[in-house]
Amino acid sequence: MARRAEPPGHAHISLEVNGEPVEVSFPPHKTLLEVLREDLGLTGTKHGCELGECGTCTVLLDGQPVLSCLVLGVAAAGRKVKTVEGMARGPELHPLQRAFADLGAAQCGYCTPGILLAAEALLERNPRPTRQDIKEALAGNLCRCTGYIKIYEAVELAAAWMRGEDAAPPEESIYGRR
Amino acid sequence: MDSLGFHRASSFEEAAGLLHSGAAVLAGGTDLVPLLKDGLVKPSLLVFIGDIPGAASISVTRRGGARIGAAAKLTDIANNPGVRRLFPALAEACRSVGTLQIRNVATLGGNLCQRPRCWYYRSGIACFKSGGESCPARDGLDEALAILGGGPCWAVHPSDPAVALLALDAKITIRRADGSVRETSLADFYCLPSDRLDRETRLDAGEIVERITVPARYAGSPQRYAKVTQRAAWDFALVSAAVVWEKRRFRPRIALGGVAPRPWLLDTARLSDPPVSRRGRDPTAWELWAIRTAEQALRGSRALSSNGYKIELAKNLIRRTLLEWRRV
Ligand SMILES: Cc1cc2nc3c(=O)[nH]c(=O)nc-3n(C[C@H](O)[C@H](O)[C@H](O)COP(=O)(O)OP(=O)(O)OC[C@H]3O[C@@H](n4cnc5c(N)ncnc54)[C@H](O)[C@@H]3O)c2cc1C
Numbered sequence: 001m002a003r004r005a006e007p008p009g010h011a012h013i014s015l016e017v018n019g020e021p022v023e024v025s026f027p028p029h030k031t032l033l034e035v036l037r038e039d040l041g042l043t044g045t046k047h048g049c050e051l052g053e054c055g056t057c058t059v060l061l062d063g064q065p066v067l068s069c070l071v072l073g074v075a076a077a078g079r080k081v082k083t084v085e086g087m088a089r090g091p092e093l094h095p096l097q098r099a100f101a102d103l104g105a106a107q108c109g110y111c112t113p114g115i116l117l118a119a120e121a122l123l124e125r126n127p128r129p130t131r132q133d134i135k136e137a138l139a140g141n142l143c144r145c146t147g148y149i150k151i152y153e154a155v156e157l158a159a160a161w162m163r164g165e166d167a168a169p170p171e172e173s174i175y176g177r178r
Numbered sequence: 179m180d181s182l183g184f185h186r187a188s189s190f191e192e193a194a195g196l197l198h199s200g201a202a203v204l205a206g207g208t209d210l211v212p213l214l215k216d217g218l219v220k221p222s223l224l225v226f227i228g229d230i231p232g233a234a235s236i237s238v239t240r241r242g243g244a245r246i247g248a249a250a251k252l253t254d255i256a257n258n259p260g261v262r263r264l265f266p267a268l269a270e271a272c273r274s275v276g277t278l279q280i281r282n283v284a285t286l287g288g289n290l291c292q293r294p295r296c297w298y299y300r301s302g303i304a305c306f307k308s309g310g311e312s313c314p315a316r317d318g319l320d321e322a323l324a325i326l327g328g329g330p331c332w333a334v335h336p337s338d339p340a341v342a343l344l345a346l347d348a349k350i351t352i353r354r355a356d357g358s359v360r361e362t363s364l365a366d367f368y369c370l371p372s373d374r375l376d377r378e379t380r381l382d383a384g385e386i387v388e389r390i391t392v393p394a395r396y397a398g399s400p401q402r403y404a405k406v407t408q409r410a411a412w413d414f415a416l417v418s419a420a421v422v423w424e425k426r427r428f429r430p431r432i433a434l435g436g437v438a439p440r441p442w443l444l445d446t447a448r449l450s451d452p453p454v455s456r457r458g459r460d461p462t463a464w465e466l467w468a469i470r471t472a473e474q475a476l477r478g479s480r481a482l483s484s485n486g487y488k489i490e491l492a493k494n495l496i497r498r499t500l501l502e503w504r505r506v
Pocket residue numbers: 051052053202203204205206207208209210211227248249274275276277280283284285286287288289290291292293336337338339385386387388413414415
């Protein structure tokens with residue numbers, strides 16, 4: 001027997017955001033992006049094209065990178081969401097954040113939260129990515145500023161740190177000197 | 179939009195029962211959500227199928243073929259070891275879709291039922307697809323439009339997986355509102371704009387795709403999915419081709435994407451037999467056959483003002499793909 005549909009209005013869901021249980025209520029047409037930014041006050045996730053083409057709204061859903069502008073909030077019920085706000089541990093930046101800051105891989109910074117999360121998911125499944133692996137993992141994230149090279153170098157540097165290697169950025173990356 | 183209802187279905191039977199007029203199926207949402215936001219579809223109820231137990235299951239065996247739940251994610255299909263080994267054309271087609279972020283959410287059922295990507299339609303310009311009386315693209319920016327099967331709408335079908343599944347002769351299991359089930363071939367699942375303009379499939383009101391089945395006949399047979407895009411990073415196909423060889427008779431089933439308002443299956447009866455003899459394959463004869471097959475495949479195609487390049491592109495893609503089997 002078909003159950004009756006819930007009445008129109010607000011949807012009420014529980015989910016986990018950055019490790020904390022959260023309950024939130026919102027109209028069902030809202031995207032996860034809108035719920036995060038407007039209902040949960042997490043404005044680190046950026047709002048770009050809303051068409052799935054730029055990647056700046058990327059968050060992790062159960063550890064997988066997804067576009068929060070294309071996922072309805074109601075579809076995140078009972079699941080784990082990670083946003084850029086969940087990357088640092090207290091005052092300590094995530095190695096990816098540190099590498100991006102050190103190498104100037106963030107310029108205007110608008111693409112950065114999405115790229116950090118896409119890169120984090122990559123390093124989670126592949127601690128030693130090739131340049132090609134990084135390019136593929138970040139193919140859905142547009143950056144208008146950096147030209148991507150510094151982003152690739154920062155991901156490589158963070159990957160080395162996360163493997164426990166004592167890596168230093170190339171001089172060229174920092175000072176432009178060869 | 180403020181009166182939009184939402185229901186989390188617990189079975190396909192229940193979901194189909196809720197699909198009265200005004201209700202829409204919500205799977206991953208990667209196609210539906212932008213259409214909803216832009217007011218191009220205005221459902222009163224969303225029936226969410228993503229939490230139905232077993233709806234995302236993928237099971238593959240050499241004997242039984244592949245059974246894929248409508249809510250299976252494209253990432254999971256592309257990475258499934260059985261699909262990669264036995265149906266590599268399908269794995270390649272799923273991997274070629276959009277970006278990782280999209281494939282992590284997009285479902286196979288949603289991919290097969292996605293709406294046209296025509297720029298005019300998506301921008302909210304009145305046209306046949308949106309209930310209007312003309313096709314502005316036909317006389318406007320027409321380089322992405324169909325070279326086969328077009329008119330009165332000329333938008334091409336955007337799905338990659340559908341092209342591979344068509345060459346693999348996949349079957350679709352459909353649940354109806356009264357709880358009964360019907361099965362159709364993927365070839366009969368799609369229609370042309372000359373049959374029906376409001377949608378691209380023959381799904382009736384109250385019907386929902388529950389499962390996609392790939393017959394065992396083509397499990398492990400030589401096969402390939404090839405896609406040409408305007409840029410390398412990610413894009414919809416300008417033209418794509420799936421080639422799947424029948425093991426016993428050694429004839430190819432060829433389907434094309436990006437060329438018609440539906441995934442386009444070539445009529446094998448119209449194609450010459452490949453030059454295979456007991457002594458093996460003569461590479462020159464094979465190449466001549468590939469060129470002839472490409473010509474035969476595009477017979478009947480028609481260019482509008484600026485999409486004629488697709489005819490040559492499709493011929494070259496077919497020829498190039500068939501040449502991969504020039505030597506054994
Ligand atoms: C930036 C971008 C790039 C893309 N590139 C490609 C590409 O290269 N190749 C390609 O093939 N696709 C591409 N797509 C399209 C994408 O693959 C589809 O949007 C996706 O597969 C749809 O699946 P979904 O689960 O998100 O469907 P939804 O958005 O939930 O649904 C899509 C449609 O199908 C209906 N529907 C969903 N499930 C069912 C069902 N089980 N039964 C009946 N109806 C159903 C819905 O009502 C809706 O009308 C791209 C999309 C974006 C945004």
